[in-house]
Amino acid sequence: MNFCSHCGSPDLHLVVPTGDNRPRQVCSACATIHYQNPKIVTGCLPVWEDKVLLCRRAIAPAYGLWNVPSGYLENGESVESGARREVWEEAAARVELDYLITLYNLEKINQIYLQFVGALVDGQYGVGEESLECALFTEDDIPWSEMAFTSSVFTLRRYFANRRSGRKLLHRACYPEE
Amino acid sequence: MNFCSHCGSPDLHLVVPTGDNRPRQVCSACATIHYQNPKIVTGCLPVWEDKVLLCRRAIAPAYGLWNVPSGYLENGESVESGARREVWEEAAARVELDYLITLYNLEKINQIYLQFVGALVDGQYGVGEESLECALFTEDDIPWSEMAFTSSVFTLRRYFANRRSGRKLLHRACYPEE
Ligand SMILES: [Zn+2]
Ligand SMILES: [Zn+2]
Incomplete structure (x- = not known):
């Protein structure tokens, strides 16, 4: 932030x-206080039979690597609809x-991951614009x-642990650990 | 936002x-895209024996009314430390x-509440600067x-329901309902 947006x-x-x-960025001309706060990354691990759906990223960062479908929550959305x-x-x-299933804090980069487990409707999927491929x-x-991302590894490991124990536990972590 | 902050x-x-x-606010001069995203309100309902701790607000909005201790998550914090x-x-x-206990979406005002249940250490409390009084x-x-706020009512009602059933369930809702 170089200039007051007000x-x-x-x-x-x-x-x-x-x-x-x-400390906050405060404008000496108009006295506006510019707050900055963490962003929510929301996502869902789609499940079909004994499989889970992952997407291979077609965008930076982590181009070409696999991920649980996730992205920034938008204004006007619930975490669920996002x-x-x-x-x-x-x-x-x-x-x-x-x-x-997941509350995963990336305090250093001001991101809070909230990821769900969900049922893939009819087992149907394609390939979105931000993906190179998707697969079960x-x-x-x-x-x-x-x-x-470490968040995806965390969610996947905890999902399979939950499935083995027959429970639907929320798992929380910080990265790096607090 | 009236001016490009870049x-x-x-x-x-x-x-x-x-x-x-x-649609996003985009600067025609420098091409910066200005994203705006929801904020997290984090809080905790402190429990001591069969009682819960609430605070009466000394600040607007809702001056003079009771609340579960909560506020905006800051950069550099985990939801838990906030x-x-x-x-x-x-x-x-x-x-x-x-x-x-609570994931409560206020989509219309771009706030996402995340509230915990916690044990009040030693049953000790005082009155913070933003409170008129605190009480069990x-x-x-x-x-x-x-x-x-409706979020506080939601969390309190669900906490007592959880306590009666002996479970530690997460409850989710949107206000207004989706
Ligand atoms: Zn200004
Ligand atoms: Zn600009």
Whole structure:
């Protein structure tokens, strides 16, 4: 942020506003306080029979690597509708959300992952614009060494653990660990 | 947003960028795309014996009404550490987080609530700067008609239901309902 988005002044300073306890970008010209907050990455692991659906990324970062369909939550969306949208955009598939499995904090880059497990409707999928390919994998076939993000590895491992124990637990973690 | 925060130009237009599917504020001078995303409100319901701790707000909005300690997640925080911070700031109390009880979507105002249940350490609390007072309530004593936000009512009702059933379920909702 180089200029105040409210008045256009370059006179921004990192100061602790009155009544606050941490530094913010504050405009000296119009007094606007510019807050910055973490973003939610929402997604869903689609399940069909004993398999899960992954997408190989056609975009940076992690081009060519496999991922649980996920992306930034948009204004006006619920976390749930964002997860369904991401599955549609990345895999041209519809899911019925089952349960929230992952709360994964990437504090260093201000991202909070919220991922669901969902049923792949009719087992149908295609390839979204942001994907090179999409495919169903059994646990033994998961391309563990070609996963895009640690969040996907976390969600996959916990999903298979949940399935073995017959439970629908939410798993929480921080990366790096707190 | 009246000016580009990157280059200071007033030449902003709401357009759908190439490869995107929704309108964004795009700067015609420097081509920066300004994304806007929902914010996380994180919090925790502190529990002590058969009581829960609520705070009466000393700030707008909902001045004078009761609330589950909650506030915006900050950059650099996990959802968990933000929840502990909010309890500290609003009630001068420490909590040991137990489980995530609430995912509550306020899509219309781009807020996503994530609230935990936690144990109030040693039953100790004070009054934070943002609170007029803090107090422990049994279920029968909750000031239902003086609650600040629907999210707090939702979390409280679900907490008592969980306690009755002996379960630690996550509850999800949208307000207004989807
Ligand atoms: Zn300004
Ligand atoms: Zn610009």
